[in-house]
Amino acid sequence: MTVLTIEIPDKAAQNISEIIKKKGGNVLASSEGDLSKEEQLSFNRGLREAKLIEAGKMKPLSFDDLWDG
Numbered sequence: 001m002t003v004l005t006i007e008i009p010d011k012a013a014q015n016i017s018e019i020i021k022k023k024g025g026n027v028l029a030s031s032e033g034d035l036s037k038e039e040q041l042s043f044n045r046g047l048r049e050a051k052l053i054e055a056g057k058m059k060p061l062s063f064d065d066l067w068d069g
Contacts, residue, residue, distance in 0.1 A: 003028070003051075005044055 008016055017027045029043060052058035 001025075003044070003047060005040060 013030060017030070020027055028047065035043070049058060053060045
């Protein structure tokens with residue numbers, strides 16, 4: 001699967017979400033302007049890392065690593 005980050009007008013969000021779901025995709029997050037660009041980038045980075053961990057291509061951090069980080 002490919003992950004896209006897009007900006008669309010709020011009034012189009014529902015229609016676009018329905019199209020994505022009909023094509024077999026998933027809407028992972030919807031911000032409606034609540035997230036800053038930096039927060040969106042951080043979210044996307046975390047999602048990529050989670051997918052790499054799930055695929056066994058990246059080692060997950062231990063609780064101690066997260067606590068000390």
